Amino acid sequence: MPITPIGFITSPFKQKFAIPRQPNLAKAKGHITLTEQFNDIRVFKGLEGFSHVWVLFQFHKNSDKGWKPTVKAPRLGGNETLGVFASRSTHRPNGIGMSVLKRGGYYKHNGLVQLEVEGLDLLDGTPILDIKPYLPYADICESATDKLDDYAPIPNRQVVISEQARASLTKASMTHSDLETLIVSVLQQDPRPAYKHKLDDDPKEYRVMLYAYDIYFYVQQGTLVVTQLKAV
Amino acid sequence: MPITPIGFITSPFKQKFAIPRQPNLAKAKGHITLTEQFNDIRVFKGLEGFSHVWVLFQFHKNSDKGWKPTVKAPRLGGNETLGVFASRSTHRPNGIGMSVLKRGGYYKHNGLVQLEVEGLDLLDGTPILDIKPYLPYADICESATDKLDDYAPIPNRQVVISEQARASLTKASMTHSDLETLIVSVLQQDPRPAYKHKLDDDPKEYRVMLYAYDIYFYVQQGTLVVTQLKAV
CATH class of the missing domain: 2.40.30.70 (YaeB-like)
Structure with a gap:
């Protein structure tokens, strides 16, 4: 077929x-x-x-x-x-x-x-x-159930954008007006691997790519801190 | 692909x-x-x-x-x-x-x-x-809307099984215990073409096939009357 x-x-x-x-x-x-x-x-x-x-x-x-x-x-x-x-x-x-x-x-x-x-x-x-x-x-299947639903809820983290990242974000937002909303909504869900979700302090620098930007973050006291935004 | x-x-x-x-x-x-x-x-x-x-x-x-x-x-x-x-x-x-x-x-x-x-x-x-x-x-997308939703509601008709069909149905139900439920739930929705739905009296004999049975019905005063059940 x-x-x-x-x-x-x-x-x-x-x-x-x-x-x-x-x-x-x-x-x-x-x-x-x-x-x-x-x-x-x-x-x-x-x-x-x-x-x-x-x-x-x-x-x-x-x-x-x-x-x-x-x-x-x-x-x-x-x-x-x-x-x-x-x-x-x-x-x-x-x-x-x-x-x-x-x-x-x-x-x-x-x-x-x-x-x-x-x-x-x-x-x-x-x-x-x-x-x-x-x-x-x-x-819409109102009666549908999913036993795993309570098992691993989707994280809803705080997201903070550092001063340094803010300057680049302001500039990038001229091309992509939804970029800040997108960064926050993606990071809120904590894109780290699931087994890292229990780490509320995780100094490792992670990177996600959105549009043509690499966005760097780490985790401090449960908050995802955006450190840098770099055009790829 | x-x-x-x-x-x-x-x-x-x-x-x-x-x-x-x-x-x-x-x-x-x-x-x-x-x-x-x-x-x-x-x-x-x-x-x-x-x-x-x-x-x-x-x-x-x-x-x-x-x-x-x-x-x-x-x-x-x-x-x-x-x-x-x-x-x-x-x-x-x-x-x-x-x-x-x-x-x-x-x-x-x-x-x-x-x-x-x-x-x-x-x-x-x-x-x-x-x-x-x-x-x-x-x-489940609670906020979803469908403007056609009120346009052509799915019919919910009465269904009556005639004496003649009843005898065959009782026999057929020994093989297919869900047959009566199935016939009623299919006919409730009035399988006639949509433009016939406004006809509450429609003596034409229609036929639907379920499992290996032909089920014949017509419409009288808005009720679907099953006249016969024939093994195919």
Whole structure:
């Protein structure tokens, strides 16, 4: 069964490390540009009636890795395993991911049909396989339960931007007005590996890349301190 | 990008006509049987922690039909169109569908790994591409809106089973104990074409196939009357 990307995403996430565990955890914005074959504005007719969309995509940076019956589960601290079909791991047969994103506008720009989306958890350049409206009456499953839900809550850390980083951030914000919001929402979730989350003092310098900036931080008394912002 | 089915579904729906508009509208039960390549019980390890699963599948009965930029929308009465990416139409590029289903048990039966699922809206024999746990914290999007939601509510009709059909149903229920529940929940939603929904008296005899039975009905004073049940 052959699958063809219908488009590709432009996202501030240039490397996997910074990507939130699920969509809508960070307020990352981006857009999908349709490929030539699907470049027809009519494909989105009526989409303004829906506030959110499902985006199906390819985990293209894993596609060569194959699959295993079980995967390490970050929510279980990274040591225990879950069956691949009991997880949302990116390492899975067929490598298809799905994210619910906020719908933005759609338009033709330089002859290319684009759809804005918000709440991204997708790597820049990810091939998009489908876009479907989110249907509350079908997709909101009130009775659904998840026993792991209380197991590893998503961290909600304080984030502080140092004076030195502030100067670079002010400058960078002229190009990317949402950069500060993005940095804070990504770092709040503590992108360190899960087993480091118990370290409230962690002088090691970590780096995340957002847009074309490397953002350096360390952890002090539970707060993530941004030390530097460097254009890549 | 090549895609390989990880399994195939066994479902009471043998033809498209009877299939509910979305999953969980009818209480249809079935199971996914994994293909030889994925036939390893470990793939489901820990799935019992989740009450629901997403099932990604192929709209295999449409795969030869290609796609169009717009599709007729049953929710708009079938005359107006929506962009293909503003609809959940089965006629779409890449032909991938997604349904949230209730998780049942998983086990090895005659050497084959199977997963029971409930709330099916899938045609018998549909190729399954992926199974993912439903994660309430990520997939329940409380703020999502759908302007079409009040446009064409799903019918909730009375269903009556005639004496003649009752005798056959009692017999058939020995093999398929859920058959009566299934018939009622499918017919409640009025499987007639959307433009017929305004007809409260419609003597035309319709037929839906569930398991290996043809079920005949007509509509009288807004009630769907099952006239006959015939083994196919």
